Structures are given as structure tokens and as C-alpha cells.
Amino acid sequence: MSWGHTYVSITGSGGEGEEIPLTSFTDRRWPGVFLQAGATGLDTPPYELHADSSPNLDGSQFRSARAAARDIMLPVYLYGIDRRTLKELKRKLVTALSPTRGHCVLRFVEADSQVRTLYCYYKAGMEGNESADNAGFRWIKYGIQLTAFDPYFYADDLQVAQWQFNQGEGLLKQGKGLFPLRLGRGGLADQKIPVINPGEVEAWPVWEIKGPVRGFKFTSPTGQAFGITAPADGSDAVAAGRTLTVDTRPGHKTLADDQGKNYWPLLDPAPSLWAVEEGKSTVGVSVTAGTGPASLKLTLRPRYKSY
Numbered sequence: 001m002s003w004g005h006t007y008v009s010i011t012g013s014g015g016e017g018e019e020i021p022l023t024s025f026t027d028r029r030w031p032g033v034f035l036q037a038g039a040t041g042l043d044t045p046p047y048e049l050h051a052d053s054s055p056n057l058d059g060s061q062f063r064s065a066r067a068a069a070r071d072i073m074l075p076v077y078l079y080g081i082d083r084r085t086l087k088e089l090k091r092k093l094v095t096a097l098s099p100t101r102g103h104c105v106l107r108f109v110e111a112d113s114q115v116r117t118l119y120c121y122y123k124a125g126m127e128g129n130e131s132a133d134n135a136g137f138r139w140i141k142y143g144i145q146l147t148a149f150d151p152y153f154y155a156d157d158l159q160v161a162q163w164q165f166n167q168g169e170g171l172l173k174q175g176k177g178l179f180p181l182r183l184g185r186g187g188l189a190d191q192k193i194p195v196i197n198p199g200e201v202e203a204w205p206v207w208e209i210k211g212p213v214r215g216f217k218f219t220s221p222t223g224q225a226f227g228i229t230a231p232a233d234g235s236d237a238v239a240a241g242r243t244l245t246v247d248t249r250p251g252h253k254t255l256a257d258d259q260g261k262n263y264w265p266l267l268d269p270a271p272s273l274w275a276v277e278e279g280k281s282t283v284g285v286s287v288t289a290g291t292g293p294a295s296l297k298l299t300l301r302p303r304y305k306s307y
Contacts, residue, residue, distance in 0.1 A: 004111030014102025041072035045151035070151035097122040108307040116307040120148035152303040199302030202275035207246040208297040211238035212290025219284030226271035248273035
């Protein structure tokens with residue numbers, strides 16, 4: 001099979017800076033940054049293994065494992081038309097990768113348009129070495145060292161499922177696919193909804209609940225759950241016209257509506273904002289709709305161990 005080259009680029013300043021291609025130059029007469037052979041740390045992330053030891057037994061007993069931060073090394077070659085263009089390339093790269101300006105985004109695009117992104121921080125490697133083997137009047141080599149504290153690659157495509165209720169529609173429309181589901185009058189009561197995560201590891205979903213909704217509860221296949229019980233006075237937990245966003249992603253973990261109201265104090269005791277496991281699974285959904293049209297939307301971004 002004929003397979004094109006992998007496109008690689010890096011974007012600094014928290015992902016808001018200029019995208020710097022590392023593989024798109026084929027004519028070395030032009031100034032540019034070239035990724036050379038020898039990159040490391042781009043496949044399986046490292047793991048930390050935890051075990052228990054006993055003074056009376058040989059060896060140890062495995063307890064758990066977790067993916068650790070990923071260290072990456074990118075060997076790059078900076079080539080300028082003249083001394084001035086080389087110095088401009090160096091300043092551009094040093095400024096873009098500065099960790100004080102935010103994280104960097106490594107982007108990989110395969111020939112089949114599959115996109116994977118990795119979020120990392122510059123650590124070292126651009127201190128400079130002016131020896132004859134590492135630098136010249138118009139060129140210089142660096143071994144850029146990056147650390148990805150989140151060791152997983154992310155897909156560009158989002159997985160989205162949406163459910164609507166109190167719309168007066170049937171379960172399925174003629175000629176329409178199964179997803180997104182459109183549910184008729186009433187609500188969802190302890191339904192096992194199929195969910196597909198095409199990634200290689202669990203993904204953290206973002207739920208959007210559009211009122212009026214009196215109460216809801218979401219349960220994982222392992223029994224983890226979170227929700228808000230319907231108020232005893234018959235009012236809506238999520239009022240009509242409001243959209244409650246439940247962001248379960250680590251580093252976010254927020255429950256707020258479109259007006260900024262915090263819903264954390266309203267959660268039932270011992271909530272767990274769980275992740276969706278890789279592959280096919282089912283989600284327990286219980287939603288009590290109010291007296292108007294309401295909807296539920298689930299969005300997740302798949303994660304992968306390698307690009």
C-alpha cells in the first residue's frame with residue numbers, strides 16, 4: 001500500500017501561537033525547521049507499578065498501575081538562508097515553546113487524514129551547542145525535550161449523542177439513523193443507553209442538560225453515579241431556558257449553567273464524575289423532564305496511547 005508521509009507540527013503559547021511545521025519542507029534551500037530521525041517517547045506511555053511487600057514472602061504482590069507523564073525528545077534541524085534567517089528561526093522557536101507562555105500542541109496527521117494531538121510543555125534541549133557537529137553559520141541542531149503530563153493523544157473528532165424529550169416525537173424518525181436518539185414524551189427512567197468510545201483508554205464526557213428538568217442521575221457500568229434529586233416542592237432542578245454543563249474532565253470538574261450558577265451544592269451525596277470506558281458500554285440514565293421541551297447531550301473526545 002502506498003502511504004504518504006506523516007505530517008508533524010508544533011504550536012506553542014497554549015496552542016494559540018503560530019503552527020510550526022516540522023515535516024512539510026522538502027527543499028532545504030528555504031529556511032525552516034526539520035524533524036530528523038530519532039524521535040522518542042511517542043508510542044506507549046510509561047507506567048508506574050505499585051506493589052505490596054511482605055517481610056515473610058519472596059517478591060511482592062501487584063496492587064495497581066497508572067500511566068505516568070510522558071517524556072518526549074524531538075531532534076530538529078534549523079536551516080536558514082543566511083545568518084539572519086537562522087537567528088529569526090531560533091527566536092521564533094524559543095518564544096513559541098517557552099513554558100511560561102503555556103503548553104505546546106504536537107499535531108500528527110497521517111495520510112488517511114487521521115489527526116492526533118498531544119499536549120506538552122517544553123523542558124530542555126535548546127540551550128545551544130556551538131560545536132562543529134551541532135551548529136554552523138546557517139544551521140543548528142537541537143534535541144527538544146518535552147513533557148506531556150497528560151500522556152494520551154487526543155482525536156480531533158468528537159463523539160456526540162443527543163436525546164430529546166417532551167417534543168411529541170416518536171422514538172425513531174422514518175429514514176433516520178439510530179443516533180442521535182430522539183425520545184418522545186416523558187423522560188428517561190433507569191435506561192441502559194449504549195455508548196461507544198472508539199479510543200484506546202477511558203474518555204471523560206461533558207454532559208449538557210437543557211431544562212426544564214426536575215431531576216437526573218447518571219450511572220456507570222460499575223455503579224459510580226452522580227445526579228440531582230428532584231426538589232420536594234415540584235420545581236425544576238434545571239429551569240426552563242437554562243443549560244447545565246457537567247464537565248467531568250480532570251482539571252475542570254465543573255457543574256454550572258449558562259449563567260454561571262454553580263450546581264455543586266445541589267448534587268446528591270457522594271457523587272462520582274466517572275469516565276466512559278473504551279469500546280462499547282452502557283450508561284444508566286434517569287431523567288425526569290419538566291413541563292416543556294428538554295434535551296440531554298453527551299460529548300466525549302477519544303484518547304489514544306500512540307499517534
